[in-house]
Amino acid sequence: MIQVPLKESEYIVKKGTIIRAKKMTALEKFFEISLAGSEVLDHEPGQFVMISIPGIGEAPISVSSSPTTKRSSFELVVRNSGILTKALHNLEAGDVVGIRGPFGHGFPTNILEGNDLLFVAGGLGIVPLRSLINFVIDNRRDYGKVNILLGCKTPRDMLFGDEVKQWEERLDVNFQCTVDRSDPDWKGNVGLITSLIPGVNLDIARTFAIVVGPPIMYKFVIAELLKKNIPERQILLSLERHMKCGVGKCGHCQIGEHYCCQDGPVYSYDQIKGKHEAL
Amino acid sequence: MEKYVVLKKKDFNDFIAKLALMQTVVAPVKKGKKSFAFQEVTTGKEIALQYIPTILPPKKYFMPQQETIMKFNKAKFEWTPVLEYNEITIFGVHTCDLAGIQCLNMVFTNKPKDINYIVRKDKITIIGFECNAYCDEFASCAAMDNHIPNGGYDLFFTELNDSFIIHVNTLMGEKIIEEISLFSKANDDNLKELEELRTKKREIFKNELNTKHSDLKAVFENSFNSKVWKDIGAKCVACGNCTNVCPTCYCFDIKDEMNLDFNTGSRIRVWDSCQNEDFAKVAGGESFREERANRQKHRYMRKFNYPVDKFSRYFCTGCGRCTRTCMAQIKLKETVNALAEEKK
Amino acid sequence: MKKVKVAFFDFTCCEGCQLQVANMGETLLDVLDLIDVVEFREVMSEKSSTYDVAIVEGSITTHHAIERIKKIRKTAKVLIAFGSCAAIGGINGMKNNFDLTDIREYVYQKDAKHFDTIPTRAVHQVVPVDYFVPGCPVYIPEFVKVLKSALMGIAYNVPDNAVCVECKLNENECMYDKGIACMGPVTRAGCNSWCINNGNICYGCRGIVSNPAEKGQKDIMEKYNISLEWIENKINMYNKPRELGELKTNE
Incomplete structure (x- = not known):
């Protein structure tokens, strides 16, 4: 066997340095990462990176920050759910990780321009969606009405509380939030995120719904959106798969003839509605 | 003009011995009653010329079961992409496996290209070998239109009565013929014999399925909800043999291996199988193909449906390996026929 | 890196797995650069009351053993169940096929009353276990992998697919094609089909896959004319203690 280095x-992988790390909940940890040599990640909202620790492995994680927030760094939220993510939770500011990407098709920000937006985020779905929400807020005049619906299991599971509060306080954003299970301090809505959809006032012809959440959520949210007559083309989803290569080869993220890592993770509902095993 | 040469049968052993001096030669070797495997040989006697498709297809040379793609040094945070290859000649590749290699080529040269695969494939010389009759009842090479050679080799051997006639397809093939001076130019009689053999072959090899080649895609496109998958799912034990032995299954996993110094190590690519329980599992624990029936369906769709959209080609070569290897007796020909039958 | 203190212990077993470690050759020297072996009856006479990693061979078959393994668990930060006896109960589990009194008398005859015995258990059926290295004996490359995982503090999962996968990759002629029944289809991989590579069948020493597709397996047994009884006996040769279920702490 001959082994030669390749150019x-x-x-x-690129060298990424953690410049800020913060535990968010029992399961989620926040990381702000900058690439070596002040390289800009240059991502679109909705794209993901492969993050790795030498000797332990690599995993796909969506970028949570908007490219409009800052150029010199980007933010990830990592849920402790496997060998690599557990090891990531042990890392702090100053530690180094490997970064590949960004990969995939993000949200089509140019197509969304001039339209009303309905964001539906369930659970961890807020992580990739935050990138687009902040992108839209930073370019606020380019978009029509902005509605944000946020759902989480309990008030304690809410991520980015401070930022969410800012969205809530903005006059140019219509924000609503619900929890599956309440606690004594909670004064807001209780119930599934689908319960918020009927009450939103929408101009159907010019509304794009952007939905991100756990796999189980899609079916129900889409049904509600269709009831409101939002065209299938105007419902955008980001699908979760466990990509191993990110370059459309390894097969782990395959949905029909699509490789989610290259063709997705963002799809419009009409692209995938008939597709077997997509939702 | 197409170039054909002839090798006398008595010179075959000499040919392999001389070829082995030029480069490592791998060829089908008998492993058991009905089992064969591509292995290194140095003489022609070791080669089983009449063989049933090997346990693993030649894809093992193109995408090794385990391949280092990066080396790392953790303390220095240095990563070096590497390429592993062997300069080898594969002798005795059947037309079904030539088709398999062509499929893999399409996948790995599709953008973004896989440099490791592309460089490695160019280090491999391919010598095909024609099947003059069926290997066994599991093959469906005629249905998949892979029973007659269709490129993808440097040299291609066809056995005639007392000689081999060889199609010289590339410069690499030409070089071998020139360096090993055992060959003579094919004469009209040789070419006529080849012609007759092919005509006879067209009579022996008949579509093994109940469906026309061009209609197969439609059969699968419309079969997502078929009961056939349920039956297959009940039989399947998810051992993953069918995907490992498939010449066009290329799914992989990427893993890290730390050396005992706990600083240096490698990132490796290993074969994976969509039949494994957690292949399509995501972080939250949901699997998009939890049922064995769905995993089998996915495997078939990856042969008869999805690649047609993407590469305009079926990814089943008709080699019959998945049927031969399946302990649960899931038979490709039966599956396809049952789906087509249902559609009628 | 500070050297990690490692102690080897044996319970009911043949100590063959520890012998595998002694036979590791050069890899052992590399491993010894990383760890400090403080107790290892097979190769040294020293003993130690403190250690970070306990590597335990053997199954738990007496009341005294229960007390001893609990003490080891308390001392060790990491406990590795080493070999089939420790990881799945192993050969000693065959005892559980019989009435305990009968089998004790059969083995020890008139002295039976002097010998304490309980149904054979794997280590994790008595105390929590962090890492498993099944195998009779252990497959050294897997042991090294587990040791590395333990030292890096990351999980190691014993593969949950069949030995057939690895066997196929090694291009062995299938035992069933030779007319010989083999436990490969239901046994957990991770041994690189070591036995079959060397002309032997798989005996199921690594434990049974968690989801063995009953209907499919039955079809296969029918196809090859194997009786349910035969397969049960083969499974029970190494895997009988699994019937006792998970961790029991109230003894």
């Missing part, structure tokens, strides 16, 4: 490869 190029799809698998080369």
Whole structure:
């Protein structure tokens, strides 16, 4: 067997330094990362990166910050759910990780321009959606009405509380939130996120719904949106799969003839509605 | 003009011995009653010329079961992408497996290209070998239109009565013929014999399925909710043999291996199978193909449906390996026929 | 890196797995650069009351053993169940096929009353276990992998797919094609089909896959004319203690 170094490869990782790390909930940890040599990640909202620790492995994580927030760094939220993510939870500011990407098709921000937006985020769905929400807020005059519906299991599971509060306080954003299970301090809505949809006032022809949440949520949210007559083309979803390569080869993220890592993770509902095993 | 040469049968052993001096030669070797495997050989005697498709297809040389793609040094945070390859000649590749290699080529040269695969494939010389009759009842190479050679080799051997006639397809093939001076130019009689053999072959090899080649895609497109999958799912034990032995299954996993110094190590690519329980599992624990029936369906769709959209080609080569290897007796020909029958 | 203190212990077993470690050759020297072996009856006479990692061979078959393994668990930060006896109960589990009194008398005859015995258990059926290295004996490359995982503090999961997967990758002629029944289809991989590579069948020493597709397996047994009884006996040769279920602490 001959082994030679390669100049190029799809698998080369860049050095990323953690400049801020913060535990968010029992399961989620926040990381702000900057690339070596002040390189800009140059991502679109909705794209993901492959993050790795040498010797432990690599995993796909969506970028949570908007490219409009800052250029010199980007933010990720990592749920402790496997060997790599557990190891990531042990890292702090100053530690180094490997970064590949960004990968995939993000949200089509140019197509959304001039339209009303209905964001529906369930659970961890807020993580990738936050990137787009902040992008829209930073370019606020380019978009029509902005509605944000947020759902989480309990008030304690809410991520980005401070930021969410700012969205809530904005006059140019219509914000609503609900929890599945309440606690004594909670004064807001209780119930599934689908319960918020009927009450939103929408101009159907010019509304795009952007939905991100756990796999189980999609079916129910989409049904509600269709009831409101939002055209299938105007419902955008981001699908979760466990990509291993990110370059459309390894097969783990395959949905029909699509490779979610390349063709997705963002799809419009009409692109995938008939597709087997997509939702 | 197409170039054909002839090798006398008595010179075959000499040919392999000389070829082995030029480069490592791998060829089908008998492993058991009905089992064969591509292995390194140095003489022609070791080669089983009449063989049933090997346990693993030649894809093992193109995408090794385990391949280092990066080396790392953790303390220095240095990553070096690497390429692993062997300069080898594969002798005796059947037309079904030539088709398999062509499929893999399409996948790995599709953008973003896989440099490791592309460089490695160019280090491999391919010598095909024609089947003059069926290997066994599990093959469906005629249905998949892979029973007659259709490129993808440097040299292609066809066995005639007392000689081999060889199609020289590339410069690499030409070089071998020139360096090993055992070959003579094919004469009209040789070419006529080849012609007759092919005509006879067209009579022996008949579509093994109940469906026309061009209609297969439609059969699968409309079969997502078929009961056939349920029956297959009940039989399947998810051992993953069918995907490992498939010449066009290319799914993989990427893993890290730390050396005992706990600083250096490698990132490796290993074969994976969509039949494994957690292949399509996501972080939250949901699997998009939890049922064995769905995993089998996915495997078939990846042969007869999805690649047609993407590469305009079926990814089943008709080699019959998945049927031969399946302990649960899931038979590709039966599956396809049952789906087509249902559609009628 | 500070050297980690490692102690080897044996319970009911043949100590063959520890012998595998002694036979590791050069890899052992690399491993010894990382760890400090403080107790290992097979190769040294020293003993130690403190250690970070306990590597335990053997199954739990007496009341005294229960007390001893509990003490080890308390001392060790990491406990590795080493070999089939420790990881799944192993060969000693065959005892559980019989009435305890009968089998004790059969083995020890008139001295039976002097010998305490309980149904054979795997270590994790008595105390929590952090890492499993099944195998009779252990497959050294897997042991090294587990040791590395333990030292890095990351999980190691014993593969949950069948030995057939690895066997196929090694291009062995299938035992069933030779007319010989083999436990490969229901046994957990991770051994690189070691036995079959060397002309033997798989005996199921690594434990049974968690989701063995009953209907499919039955079809296969029918196809090859294997009786349910035969397969049960084969499974029970190494895996009988699994019937006792998970961790029991109230003894």
